[in-house]
Amino acid sequence: MELGKSFYTKLLISRNSLLGIEQYIIDPEREYINICNNLQGTLLKIGPTSDTYINIFDIRKESTEETEKGYLATKIGKLIGFFNLIFGEMNEEEKAILEEKIIECYRNKGITFEDETLYKIKIINENPVSVFKESKDMPILEDLYNILGNSEKTKTFKVKLIPFVKGSLKFLNNYTNIEINNKLIIADIYELGEENIKYGMYIFTELFWDKIKNDRKIKKAIYLDEIWRLIGVTSNKHVAKFIYQIFKTIRKYGGSAVAITQDISDLFSLENGTYGKSLLNNSSIKTFFSLEEENIKILSEYSNLSEKEKIEIKTLKRGECLMFVGDEHILTKIEADDYEKDIIT
Ligand SMILES: Nc1ncnc2c1ncn2[C@@H]1O[C@H](COP(=O)(O)OP(=O)(O)OP(=O)(O)O)[C@@H](O)[C@H]1O
Ligand SMILES: [Mg+2]
Incomplete structure (x- = not known):
């Protein structure tokens, strides 16, 4: 459901770029091109019609x-x-x-x-x-x-x-x-198509992860949109472990990681939810947009949701979310001003 996950992510990216944070985005849906252009980022593309390659x-x-x-x-x-x-x-x-x-x-x-x-x-x-x-x-x-x-x-x-x-x-x-020397890098893997997008996500995640480890003093962030494509049902332990390791250790490299997914049941489909759980536990901020009954049930298995919050999550509108920050649960509205909207849409 289109509830504003990517919008919120783009807003984060534009605000983080003001702070001079180095940012890496994996874009399976080709929806970050505008923000890339508006913030003078570098667009990396791999696919059948592209002549940039990664080995x-x-x-x-x-x-x-x-x-x-x-x-x-x-x-x-x-x-x-x-x-x-x-x-x-x-x-x-x-x-x-x-x-x-x-x-x-x-x-x-x-x-x-x-x-x-x-x-x-x-x-x-x-x-x-x-x-x-x-x-x-x-x-x-x-x-x-x-x-x-x-x-x-x-x-x-x-x-x-x-x-x-x-x-x-x-x-x-x-x-x-290709060489990476920009503070904002977008990896466009849309052309790989539904079936093969996971390869692109993995290749870029690995490349970006190395970059992130390069210099601990530089602040950086990595964004993995539609992460279920990589660690959802079709995935396996090795891949999930690699992603989980990033979430677990990125802080020590001066970085933060953002995983975005529309279906949390996917995250918990592997190994009785071990990897999904680790992802959640290693995220200092968790943001939930409106969820359906089925997903609320899964979520409450892995975190402490009150009955009131269960109802709240169901009735959230576009741009509204429930944020978990430490033990605090905060109802939030994502608002961008016009200038920001121009940059991100
Ligand atoms: N907080 C907001 N303020 C204004 N517009 C918003 C806001 N959140 C989302 N929108 C608009 O709603 C539409 C859908 O948002 P978005 O693409 O972020 O959804 P999504 O949750 O990422 O959906 P999907 O599951 O398809 O990836 C977009 O056109 C976006 O510009
Ligand atoms: Mg989206």
Whole structure:
């Protein structure tokens, strides 16, 4: 139901940009273009008609901090999440085989579990300098496809990768050619279409997450609209875990995360609601627009709603919401002044 979730998000974005906060938005519905233009943001687009690319195999310098496990190990975890979206839920054996193949892909590029292998020597002003490897030094999807061979065990992987290597999604089979250097970045993934939008969401979430980790002193925010597409019914543990980890740890990187969804039952569909619950528990502000009976029931299982609030939530109008801030529950009206409305619509 159109009750003002995105409107409120846009208002937040425009106000946060006044505060100089770095902002990353994942836009599955192509509805943030105006605000992007009005606030001089950068629009990143991937899709069949776009010639900007992101390579899911990229390992970025900022992806791992000193105290964490190494670059490749961290990346493998995230890739397993991505391939879960493509291959569906995998059993332990399938996961192990896939992991072995991923490791082989990187090894063929000279990248191993030794973090030094992520660096190369580049001649800059006639001097040899050690620099972090770039996208074109990494594998791409085709490299995985090519080594999957035709054994019974890997055949289904290979078949499922065909669209990504030769078919409608082959724009995902390229080295990254974009750079991010703006305070407002919108990721337009609308063109991927209903079925495939989750891939775009995952790829951009991963890219933005690395950016967010880059410098703890910079204040930043990430917005994931229509998040049910990523962690709803069709999703799996690995992806949900990755998103949950962002919500759990982003504060320590000077950031905040905003997840927007129209259907909370989706959030609680996985693993008896474990991930939905963690998302809620790790959100310091929760904003509920009008909900239907069924969703109110789910919500009251996971938070303390009074009988009065249950009725209130049902009768909220567009732009009205019930906000949970700590233990406080506050009825709120989202109001933008004309100047703000011009910017966001
Ligand atoms: N607080 C508000 N003040 C003025 N207009 C609003 C307000 N909230 C929403 N609108 C308008 O109502 C319409 C729907 O709002 P919005 O797109 O934010 O809904 P939504 O909850 O994100 O819907 P969906 O579930 O389809 O994503 C938009 O045209 C928006 O401009
Ligand atoms: Mg919306």
